Every structure is written in C-alpha cells, then in structure tokens.
Amino acid sequence: MSGAIHLPLPVGELVALPGEVLVAVGENRSGLAGVAQHVVDHIVSGPRDAAVWASIGRRRGLVPGADVAQNVFMGRERRRRWGPLRWGIDERATRAEAAELLAALGSAVSPLEPAEAIGEFDRIAVELARALAREAVLVALDEPTADLGPGDAVRMQAALAEVRRRGVAVVVFSERPRAALAMGDRVVVVRDGAVVGEHSRGEWEGPGVGGVERMRNTVLREMVARPELSVPSSPPARSVEDGELLAVSGWTVGDPVDPSRELVHDVGFSVRAGEVLGIAGLRDSGASPLLLSLYGHSEGTFRAGRIEVGGREVDTSSVEKAIAAGLFLVATNPPRYRVRFIGGIAMPVSASSLPRLARMGLVDRDSDTDPGDGLGGRLMGAVRSMNRGGAQADQLLGLLREFPASERRVLLLDDPSHGLDTAQRAELHRGIERIRDAGKSVVFTSDDLIELYAVSDRILVMADGRITGTLDTSTPLDPLTLATLLAPH
Structure with missing residues (x-):
C-alpha cells in the first residue's frame, strides 16, 4: 500500500x-x-x-x-x-x-x-x-x-x-x-x-x-x-461456612464532580464466611469505585446503600468506621484527580476530597477532571496503597500473612496482582487461600479472568457501574456469554 x-x-x-x-x-x-x-x-x-x-x-x-x-x-x-x-x-x-x-x-x-x-x-x-x-x-x-x-x-x-x-x-x-x-x-x-x-x-x-x-x-x-477459559477446571472442594459475613444492598455512588453520572448503580451482593468473591470488569466498569466507596466512602459521592457485617448493619462512612466494622482495604492505586479550580489553578487532589470541594463551588465543572498520577484516597494509615516495586509487594504479601490472625473479618483487594511477578502472584493466591481457610471473607477485583477463576468461589461481572451477571468458577466459560456480561448496557 x-x-x-x-x-x-x-x-x-x-x-x-x-x-x-x-x-x-x-x-x-x-x-x-x-x-x-x-x-x-x-x-x-x-x-x-x-x-x-x-x-x-x-x-x-x-x-x-x-x-x-x-x-x-x-x-x-x-x-x-x-x-x-x-x-x-x-x-x-x-x-x-x-x-x-x-x-x-x-x-x-x-x-x-x-x-x-x-x-x-x-x-x-x-x-x-x-x-x-x-x-x-x-x-x-x-x-x-x-x-x-x-x-x-x-x-x-x-x-x-x-x-x-x-x-x-x-x-x-x-x-x-x-x-x-x-x-x-x-x-x-x-x-x-x-x-x-x-x-x-x-x-x-x-x-x-x-x-x-x-x-x-x-x-x-x-x-x-x-x-484457557474454555477448559473446565477441577478446583479442590472448598468449604464455605453458612451465613453471610458481608451483605451490600442498593449501593449507589455518584461522580464527585458530574452529578448526572453514577460510578456505581444499585449494586447488591453478599459474601459468606470462608468465601472468596471475585469481581470482573473492564476499565471503567465500576469495580474499583465499588470497593473504594465501601471503605470509608473513599471514592465518589455516596447516594444510597446499606452494608451489613455479620448480620448487623454498620456505618462505613469513614475509614475509622470501616475498620471498626471489620473491613480492611488494599488498593494498588487509589485514584487521584487533577482538577482545575475556579480561577484557573490546576492541581492534584484525592478522590475523597472532590465531593467537598465541588460542594464548596471551588471546582471548575467545565474543565477536565481526570485521574492523574500519584496516590490518593483517605490513606490515614488504613488504606494500604501499593505501586509497583519489591518493597510494596513485600508489604502486600506481609499483610496477607498477618490478616488471618487479625480482628478484621473482610478483606477488600482492588487489583492486588497489579505489578507482581509470577512468584509474587502465586504467593498472593496462597495468602488469599489462608484467609479463606481462616473463615474470613475476601472480595477482590481484577480484569484477569484466569486469575479470578483460579482463586474465586464466585465471580460477579460489572459493566457501567452495574452487576451484569454471576459466573460459577466450577464450569467452563463461553466467550459469548462473557462478552455479553462485559458489554455496558
């Protein structure tokens, strides 16, 4: 040509x-x-x-x-x-x-x-x-x-x-x-x-x-x-305890700057003790905002929803309250936004700061509000933020080793294998297995379906902030079915 x-x-x-x-x-x-x-x-x-x-x-x-x-x-x-x-x-x-x-x-x-x-x-x-x-x-x-x-x-x-x-x-x-x-x-x-x-x-x-x-x-x-997804796997039998350890219903989170847009819409799910729940979705599916918003409302503007831990409704509107309720979050890259303030000054702010700044009228809504580089969210020593690198990987794997003996009951993992090598990823999977065997719950997001199939008991699929279906990891997956679930409505 x-x-x-x-x-x-x-x-x-x-x-x-x-x-x-x-x-x-x-x-x-x-x-x-x-x-x-x-x-x-x-x-x-x-x-x-x-x-x-x-x-x-x-x-x-x-x-x-x-x-x-x-x-x-x-x-x-x-x-x-x-x-x-x-x-x-x-x-x-x-x-x-x-x-x-x-x-x-x-x-x-x-x-x-x-x-x-x-x-x-x-x-x-x-x-x-x-x-x-x-x-x-x-x-x-x-x-x-x-x-x-x-x-x-x-x-x-x-x-x-x-x-x-x-x-x-x-x-x-x-x-x-x-x-x-x-x-x-x-x-x-x-x-x-x-x-x-x-x-x-x-x-x-x-x-x-x-x-x-x-x-x-x-x-x-x-x-x-x-x-690989077309071949049925034969995972070992997994014992899941009766009773829901974590239950979420009607969870809706708005965009912190654009009130007409929702990051998460009317999501509900439950996780039993000793169960690993995977959440699959392409970029912008809403999976990461879901986990971050559950933990201290660390992303987006909370609009509606209810969380129960061990059958009791809990308040997770701050990181301290989420920890007290028995939740803990590990995020590989909590969002940080670059916004232009009224007057033309552009600077990075954390996701949790956006709603407050927008309500104060300081954010120029007609300009870009985009995720930028760096770590954000309400860290406060509670949201463990991981970027690529050996030290961060060691920190993550060390946390997984300590979690079974801790007082926390539910571990939320947002794309935990991001940046890990093969050996570190295998150790991550073993750590998740130990947490499940200790009778605790794990919810983790990933866009790697092979990883989700290997570790999860069930997989929720998200698109456009909504749950579009549930996958049983004991059965083979039809690519047409998966494409339909991943396609936003």
Missing part, C-alpha cells in the same frame, strides 16, 4: 495508513501495553528517513514553565525575517500559528496559558498541534479519551479526524471497545501480544450492517476468548 507505515510487533506487525485512524484494542492483560511500548520504541529509535513520527502518552509530555505556544513550537520557533536573514524569535507569529493549529483541533486554550495549568483535552491538543507543526506523518496515542468526560471525548474524536484529514497516519491504543469504534476507521484486536482480529468502519456503519453494538460484542468476544 502506497505510503503505508509498517510497525513491527513481537508477533506480526501493525500497518498504519496515511489519512486513517487505526485503533488497537485489548483488555488490560492482553499484551496491548507491550504492543504499545514496542511501537513507541520503534518510533523513538526506528528508521524513518526524513519523516517525523510522534508519540503521545497519558503522562504529560509538555514542558512546565513554558506557555502553550512555546510547547507547540519547541525547537521550531518562528523567527523574525529581514530579507534572507532570520534572527530572534517572532513571538507574535509563534502565538498566532499556535492558536490557529489549536483552533483547528477544537481547543480554545490561550497560547499564553502556562502548560502546567491546562486541562487534559487541551494537553493532548497541544501535543497534537506540536506534531502537526513538525509535519509528522505518524502520530501514536495511548488512551486519548480515557481521562476525558463525554463532551471532551467527542471533541477528541473531532481532533483526531482533523489530524487524519491532513493526511497523517494515526495509531491509537485503547482498552475500550466503544471508544475504539467511535474513533477508528479501522480497529484491530490484540490478545496475548498478537493481532487476532481486524475490522473496518464499513462493518459497523452504513446500511445492511449490524451496527456499533453488534460490532462491539464481536470485538469483546475476540478480546476475551482465551482457550
């Missing part, structure tokens, strides 16, 4: 075409991150002749202390001219051209705005404008709509369409099938580090086709259709 850009992968390749948005989609443990990193490494160090390739990640790639225009034309500033001579930076021309590029991408941010003060949509728009200013022929983006609200997500789709219109090849990596279909002219599905499916826009748009919802289900089936 003329002008095609071949991006080698560990297995196979991606072929990006000029004037096209190609989206590679896969679930969290599909190897998509490795594919994305392989492409980025190739962009950074691979052969490209005179062409310019650009990579835009989820971490901020702007230079703090410089304004928007300076970031757009960094190293390519417009110069004053006098005949054939050029000298000094023409700041007026630099700002005017930056404003023109940003306007074409749908951003109204001022070229004079400090880079560290702009929101997430404008940040990506500035990086796209920089790529266009350098006449890039390829732009790769990692989850460009992941941290955007619905309105900004639509604006981002329009921005990518503008980049495509200028003849640039655009490659996007995403874990969200719906977003992939909204952005892409072509969608490829990645599983276990290889491309296992490919679809063009004509398959889900136009007369005589099944539409977006049918294609999304097809993509989901390709994402999760692992042969």
